[in-house]
Amino acid sequence: MATAIFTLMFLVTMVLLQLMAVAQTNGSMPVGAFITATNDAPSWLSSFGEFAFGFQPLEYKDHFLLSIWYAKIPEKTIVWYANGDNPAPRESKVELTGDRGLVLTDPQGKLIWSSRILHGPVSSGVMNDTGNFVLQNSNSFTSWESFSNPTDTLLPTQIMDAGGVVSSRSMETNFSLGRFQLRLLVNGNLVLNSMNSTTKFAYVEDVYYRSGTSDASNPSKSGYQLIFNESGYMYILRRNGLREDLTKTALPTTGFYRRATLNFDGVFTQYSYPKTSSSIRSWSPVRSEPENICKFNSVWGSGACGYNSICSLSVDRRPNCTCPQEFSLLDQNDKHGSCVPNFEISCKDNGKNSSEDMYDFVELRYVDYPSGDAEHLQTQNEDQCRKSCLNDCLCGAVIFLGNNCWKKKLPLSNGKFDSGFNGKTFIKFKKDHIPPGNPGLQIPETKTEMDIKVITGIVLLVSSVFVNFILLSTLCFCYSFIYRNKVAIVREENIVESNLRSFTYKELTEATEGFKDELGRGAFGGVYKGAIKTGFTNFIAVKKLDGVVEHGEKEFKTEVNVIGQTHHKNLVRLLGFCDEGQHRLLVYEFMSNGTLADFLFGSLRPSWKQRTEIAFGIARGLLYLHEECSTQIIHCDIKPQNILIDDYYNARISDFGLAKLLAINQSQTKTAIRGTRGYVAPEWFRNTPVTVKVDVYSFGVLLLEIICCRRSVDLEISGTGAILIDWAYDCYRHGTLDALIEDDMEAMNDVSTLERAMKVAIWCIQEVPSLRPTMRKVTQMLEGVVEVPAPPNPFPFSEISCS
Ligand SMILES: *[C@@H]1O[C@H](CO)[C@@H](O)[C@H](O)[C@H]1NC(C)=O
Ligand SMILES: *[C@@H]1O[C@H](CO)[C@@H](O)[C@H](O)[C@H]1NC(C)=O
Ligand SMILES: *[C@@H]1O[C@H](CO)[C@@H](O)[C@H](O)[C@H]1NC(C)=O
Ligand SMILES: *[C@@H]1O[C@H](CO)[C@@H](O)[C@H](O)[C@H]1NC(C)=O
Ligand SMILES: *[C@@H]1O[C@H](CO)[C@@H](O)[C@H](O)[C@H]1NC(C)=O
Ligand SMILES: *[C@@H]1O[C@H](CO)[C@@H](O)[C@H](O)[C@H]1NC(C)=O
Ligand SMILES: *[C@@H]1O[C@H](CO)[C@@H](O)[C@H](O)[C@H]1NC(C)=O
Numbered sequence: 169m170a171t172a173i174f175t176l177m178f179l180v181t182m183v184l185l186q187l188m189a190v191a192q193t194n195g196s197m198p199v200g201a202f203i204t205a206t207n208d209a210p211s212w213l214s215s216f217g218e219f220a221f222g223f224q225p226l227e228y229k230d231h232f233l234l235s236i237w238y239a240k241i242p243e244k245t246i247v248w249y250a251n252g253d254n255p256a257p258r259e260s261k262v263e264l265t266g267d268r269g270l271v272l273t274d275p276q277g278k279l280i281w282s283s284r285i286l287h288g289p290v291s292s293g294v295m296n297d298t299g300n301f302v303l304q305n306s307n308s309f310t311s312w313e314s315f316s317n318p319t320d321t322l323l324p325t326q327i328m329d330a331g332g333v334v335s336s337r338s339m340e341t342n343f344s345l346g347r348f349q350l351r352l353l354v355n356g357n358l359v360l361n362s363m364n365s366t367t368k369f370a371y372v373e374d375v376y377y378r379s380g381t382s383d384a385s386n387p388s389k390s391g392y393q394l395i396f397n398e399s400g401y402m403y404i405l406r407r408n409g410l411r412e413d414l415t416k417t418a419l420p421t422t423g424f425y426r427r428a429t430l431n432f433d434g435v436f437t438q439y440s441y442p443k444t445s446s447s448i449r450s451w452s453p454v455r456s457e458p459e460n461i462c463k464f465n466s467v468w469g470s471g472a473c474g475y476n477s478i479c480s481l482s483v484d485r486r487p488n489c490t491c492p493q494e495f496s497l498l499d500q501n502d503k504h505g506s507c508v509p510n511f512e513i514s515c516k517d518n519g520k521n522s523s524e525d526m527y528d529f530v531e532l533r534y535v536d537y538p539s540g541d542a543e544h545l546q547t548q549n550e551d552q553c554r555k556s557c558l559n560d561c562l563c564g565a566v567i568f569l570g571n572n573c574w575k576k577k578l579p580l581s582n583g584k585f586d587s588g589f590n591g592k593t594f595i596k597f598k599k600d601h602i603p604p605g606n607p608g609l610q611i612p613e614t615k616t617e618m619d620i621k622v623i624t625g626i627v628l629l630v631s632s633v634f635v636n637f638i639l640l641s642t643l644c645f646c647y648s649f650i651y652r653n654k655v656a657i658v659r660e661e662n663i664v665e666s667n668l669r670s671f672t673y674k675e676l677t678e679a680t681e682g683f684k685d686e687l688g689r690g691a692f693g694g695v696y697k698g699a700i701k702t703g704f705t706n707f708i709a710v711k712k713l714d715g716v717v718e719h720g721e722k723e724f725k726t727e728v729n730v731i732g733q734t735h736h737k738n739l740v741r742l743l744g745f746c747d748e749g750q751h752r753l754l755v756y757e758f759m760s761n762g763t764l765a766d767f768l769f770g771s772l773r774p775s776w777k778q779r780t781e782i783a784f785g786i787a788r789g790l791l792y793l794h795e796e797c798s799t800q801i802i803h804c805d806i807k808p809q810n811i812l813i814d815d816y817y818n819a820r821i822s823d824f825g826l827a828k829l830l831a832i833n834q835s836q837t838k839t840a841i842r843g844t845r846g847y848v849a850p851e852w853f854r855n856t857p858v859t860v861k862v863d864v865y866s867f868g869v870l871l872l873e874i875i876c877c878r879r880s881v882d883l884e885i886s887g888t889g890a891i892l893i894d895w896a897y898d899c900y901r902h903g904t905l906d907a908l909i910e911d912d913m914e915a916m917n918d919v920s921t922l923e924r925a926m927k928v929a930i931w932c933i934q935e936v937p938s939l940r941p942t943m944r945k946v947t948q949m950l951e952g953v954v955e956v957p958a959p960p961n962p963f964p965f966s967e968i969s970c971s
Contacts, residue, residue, distance in 0.1 A: 197293045202263035205232040205256050213239055214297040219247075221295045223256070227341045231255035234262055234272050234281065236301055236314060238425060241441060245451065247299055247321040247427060248314045251281045252343030264293045269303045269312050285311040299323040320346075321429045322402075328394040330354045335363070336430045339502055347469065348434035354898045356382035356390030357963060358404055358414075360436060360458065362469045369883060372891050373850070376434070376464035376472075377457045379404055381412045384930075384961030387901055400426040400454075402438060414438075415455055426454075433487050433504050434461050434472055456485040462584045465539055474498065474506030475579035478535055492583075493530045494597035506579065511598035513578065515561035523558045529566075529594035536589045537565065539582045543575040554594055565595045668732040669744035673751040675700070680710050688763070688809075697758060707758035708743060721747065728754070730799045731825035738789030740812055740822040759820060761813035764874075768808055773877050776914035778817055780921060783874045784950055785819035786811060790867060791943035793824055794860045801825050802859070806866035807847045808873060846880035850935050861937035864946065868932025872896045875915075875925055876908045893933050897962060900926050925950065930959035 195215040203209050203222050211222030220239035223232040224246060234256060235249040251272060259275040269283035269290045283303065291306040300323075303312040315326045318334050328334070331354060336346035349363050349370055358379035363370045381391035381404045391404035391412060400419050404412040415438060425441040435458070439451040458464070461472045462479035473479045473489035482488040491497060491507035498506045513527075542563070547553045553573035557563040564578035569591030580595075677683070679698035687695045693714035699707055728745045731754075735741070746753040761767065764782065767774055774782075786806075793801040803810075803824045812820045849865035851858055869880045872892050880892045899907050905922060909915040915922050928949045934940045939960065941949065948954045 195295045195297070197264055197295075199264050199266045199291060201293070202261055205258055205260040205262075211239070212293075212295050214295040214299075216297045218297045219295055219299045221301050223260075223262070226255050226343075228255050230258045232258065232260060233343055234270075236295075236299060238299075238441075240443075241425065241449070243451070245427070245441075246343075247323055248301070248317075249319050249343050252319065252337060253345055254280050255343075256280055264290070264303075266290050269293075283312045283317075287311050298325045300326070319343075320431075321427050322394075322396050323428075324396050324398050324400050324426050326396050328352055330356065330392050332394070334430050336432050336434060339432050339504075342432075342501075346432050348430060348432075350430045350436055352391070352394050352404075353382070353894065353963075355384070355894070355901065355961065355963060356387075356392060356404075356406070358391065358394055360430075360434065362434070362464075362466055364468070367883065369890065371466070371468040372894065373467045373848075374464075374469060376461060376466075377436070378963070379412060379414070381406065382961050382963060384897070384901055385958065396426075396428060400424065400438075400440070402428055414457075417454065419454070427451075431486070434464075435484075435486050437484070453484050459485065461485070461487050462586075465582045467539075469581070470506060470579070471539075471582035471584070473504055473583065474502070475581055476507040476509075476583065477504075478532075478583040478585055480585035492532060492535075492595050494595070509564075509578065509597065513561070513564060513596065513598065523561075526598060527558055527596050528599050529554055529557075529596055532593040532595065534585055534587050534589055535583065535593045536586050536591065537567065537576060537580040537583045537593065540576055540580065541574045542577045545573040545575065546571050547573040550592065557594065557596055563596065565593060568592050568594070668728065668742065669755070671744050671746040671753070671755060673746055673748045673753070676710055676746055676753055676755070679708060683710070683712070707760075709756045709758045711754045711756065713752040713754065724752065727825065730801070733799070734793070734797050734801070734824070736789055736792040736797075738785045738819055738821060739792065739824065740820045756822070759812035759822075760815050761817065763809050764811035764813060764819065765808035767813050768873060768877050769879060773912070776912060776918060779874050779877075780925070781817070782811075782813075782819040783871055783925065784947070786821060786867065786870065787943060787947045787950055789819065789821040790863055791947050793821070794863065794943050800860070803863050803866075805847075806863050806870055808870060811870075849937065851937055859937060860943070861940045864932050864940045864943060865934075865937075867943070867946065868929045868940070869893060871925060871929040871932065875922065875929065893962070896926070897930060897933075900930060924952065924956050927956040927959050930962055931956070933962045934960070935963060 195213065197212055201212075203211070205223040207225060209223050211220040213220050217239055219236055221236050222234075224235050224237060224244065225231075226233050232255065233246070233249050234251050235246045237244045237246045250270070256272060257274055260272060260280065261275075262270060262272045265271050266289040269285040269288075270281075270293070271279065271283075272281040273279055285303060287305050287307075287309045288311055289305060290303045290311050292304055294302045294304065296302060299314075301314040302310055305311050315323075318326070318328065318332070320334055320336050322328065322334060330352050332352050334350040336348040337343045338346040345368065347362050348360065350358070350360055351370065352358050358377075358381060359375045360377035361370050361372065362374040362376070379391065383389035388408040389406055389410075391406050393405040394402070395405050396402045399421060400415070402414040404414065406412065419440070423443050425443060426439065428436065428438045430436045435456050437456040438454040440454050441451045442449060460481050462481050464472050466472075470477070471479060472487045476495055477489045477491055479487045479489055487504065489504045494511065495507040495509050497503065498508050545553070545556055547556065547568070548571065550568045553566050553568040556573060557566040557575055560575065562577055563575045565576045565580055567574045567576070671679075676698065679700045680696045681698075683694065683696045685697040687697050687709060689695070693712035696710045696712070697707065698710050724747055728742070728747075731742045740759065741757045742754060743757060744755040746755070767782075768779075790803065790806070793803060801824050803821065805823060806821075810821065810823045812822050814820050847866040847869050849858075849862040851862065869892070872878075873880055876892065876896065878892055882890050882892070884890075896908060899905055905919075905926060906916060908926075909922065928941075928946055931939070931941050931949075932946065945954070949956045
């Protein structure tokens with residue numbers, strides 16, 4: 169009897185084992201296997217059936233996504249995909265081939281996507297139970313694997329090395345490339361940044377989370393791998409073996425699926441999902457970064473939400489984007505996309521009807537658009553502030569706080585809900601059917617309470633104003649402290665103090681033969697070559713200042729006088745000016761050898777000696793502007809286009825002093841500043857004051873360009889190499905300076921100067937302004953008068969952008 173029962177049990181067990189063997193594959197697929205995209209297409213399962221590889225139907229009708237998903241949960245959550253930008257039409261085919269690995273073709277046989285294999289030919293493909301799809305060659309070497317080509321999700325056991333990238337999709341159900349990236353930089357930092365989804369190029373200034381695991385002074389402490397281990401913990405492994413935990417909580421050991429996804433809205437979240445059915449079966453967040461994505465002030469993009477949109481943080485640290493009243497979504501399906509006005513603001517209406525009859529404002533409380541100020545005015549009250557916008561056909565919104573009034577153009581960027589913000593935001597809209605005299609026009613009480621909150625608000629707003637305006641990326645505005653007067657301002661009208669000559673417009677028209685020969689074009693107008701008889705020179709460069717006409721005559725003369733008082737051999741000399749009604753022009757000496765940009769990036773590389781001399785010259789010129797002339801001048805736009813080369817190949821700084829000149833207007837705005845992408849110091853975008861150190865930063869970038877003869881941002885070079893400061897620092901850190909100068913033997917033979925210049929440059933580009941040396945120190949270090957200590961990592965620890 170006992171034997172019979174035992175035999176029966178044995179048989180049952182055998183049958184069960186047999187059944188299981190049939191139900192399971194070993195996850196392996198031979199070359200030649202294929203799947204056709206249809207609604208009931210089979211998929212390739214991993215051996216325990218955890219993950220599947222195959223086609224998932226998209227919402228986009230009759231199109232499919234080649235992907236990997238969790239096979240055992242109803243949501244079929246996708247963890248990897250191949251053709252996000254090119255959805256595959258029905259009847260497309262994916263085939264495992266020997267020479268190219270996975271090949272996805274449309275029904276006509278046209279290639280949609282293929283894997284890039286390393287060691288061929290491929291002999292099989294394996295869907296692993298970890299979620300990794302692996303192509304192997306006959307020696308069982310990995311030719312390709314999905315884990316090394318991540319899309320927006322990382323899985324336990326997956327490792328991302330330095331240089332690795334995870335990119336968001338564009339919407340929850342649209343898998344084309346989105347706006348955000350997670351990158352492990354070569355310097356060891358894990359960063360989240362926004363990107364241009366057209367060029368797929370990271371906006372390096374737009375970092376909104378940084379792990380702080382890069383340590384220049386002790387590279388062994390820098391991170392080099394992002395590890396998502398088997399038990400679901402995510403950490404950055406440092407070279408010395410220590411871990412920087414990103415999962416800060418203790419996790420239950422088993423029983424959960426885990427993934428980490430860079431969501432389409434830019435938030436990087438670790439999720440868990442119970443394996444066995446419990447009451448709630450869904451993905452729940454374990455941890456997210458950043459803490460508050462709405463605080464992100466994007467320099468080149470719209471911010472966390474689209475243009476004009478307002479970001480508020482919802483539960484789970486995810487952004488909630490809403491359009492202001494009178495605006496609606498550009499794409500109804502893209503809730504995080506841009507908002508567009510339901511009306512048109514145009515200058516064509518000018519004069520026909522009074523603007524007050526045509527426009528009104530939506531008033532928003534606790535909403536701030538901290539970036540992109542077109543103009544900063546001081547107004548007595550809210551009403552004046554609104555009026556200034558009403559009467560400016562280009563103005564789209566104003567923010568009023570204290571007696572400050574910030575005018576903005578559309579589109580607005582970085583909009584956010586901020587309960588600590590005490591200003592009022594007024595967004596202009598066109599009243600189409602609303603009769604005049606409606607309640608919206610009534611002026612609210614204008615009493616301002618100067619409590620702590622207001623002060624906080626002012627601090628917030630004042631500092632947040634230093635965010636570059638995207639559209640006018642070559643032109644942005646800043647405050648009076650840029651331009652701190654060390655001595656009493658020159659007496660009004662007193663223009664004779666400097667040797668400046670006052671030209672008539674007619675004289676300059678003749679000198680330039682009707683502004684015929686344009687030498688260049690800046691943000692403010694053209695520069696023209698001319699010839700006159702003066703004591704200084706025969707040739708002149710005449711700079712037209714378009715758009716500064718309404719500025720007070722007195723201020724114009726004061727500023728011109730400040731510029732006229734500067735004398736230094738590394739500055740371009742101002743000879744005179746013209747101030748005649750709407751014509752405002754500056755007359756400079758003419759520089760025969762063009763700009764440093766032409767010189768450096770032209771076809772013939774200037775010699776190392778010439779380059780070092782130029783670098784020294786610029787440093788001396790800046791030192792003079794900062795410390796030695798009677799009125800301190802912060803240049804605010806140091807870049808190779810603003811450095812000219814004279815007959816003797818001396819570097820001559822041009823366009824200094826214009827920052828202030830170009831923003832004087834009827835309402836006492838003090839200064840303006842220009843900044844150019846790639847050269848602007850990070851504090852422009854932070855809550856820290858702007859000082860002479862912004863020029864030191866730009867000089868550091870320029871110095872690297874001079875050393876390497878390469879542009880600070882080179883879009884033709886892919887990956888981290890595109891950003892000179894990142895690349896240069898990596899080369900410095902790894903002791904591979906020779907890579908920077910390529911085959912420049914002269915520089916190679918002058919390693920001590922090269923090393924010194926590199927160290928100085930890295931000191932100058934420190935993110936923390938106080939760490940940057942003064943220009944005096946810079947000149948001393950460059951000239952070898954003082955030692956150059958080893959610079960710290962310019963992209964420092966614990967720096968979460970915009971917090
Ligand atoms: C998987 O099974 C197939 C046949 O079912 C076999 O040819 C192949 O060698 C197996 N692969 C592995 C990795 O076990
Ligand atoms: C997905 O988004 C991209 C751009 O972000 C767009 O071009 C494409 O039409 C979208 N696809 C669908 C199906 O909506
Ligand atoms: C699946 O991946 C694990 C971890 O990488 C590895 O140990 C295992 O051999 C893989 N299985 C197959 C069938 O390739
Ligand atoms: C992205 O890059 C393209 C091509 O350079 C450019 O036209 C576009 O304006 C960029 N988009 C943004 C948001 O900067
Ligand atoms: C995963 O990492 C955590 C935290 O570093 C550690 O406690 C745990 O032992 C690791 N698990 C495995 C399987 O290595
Ligand atoms: C998003 O914000 C809007 C307006 O404040 C609110 O009505 C909505 O409930 C919010 N949505 C979420 C998911 O928080
Ligand atoms: C100007 O206002 C009048 C009455 O207020 C209105 O009839 C007319 O259409 C307006 N014109 C324009 C161009 O809006």
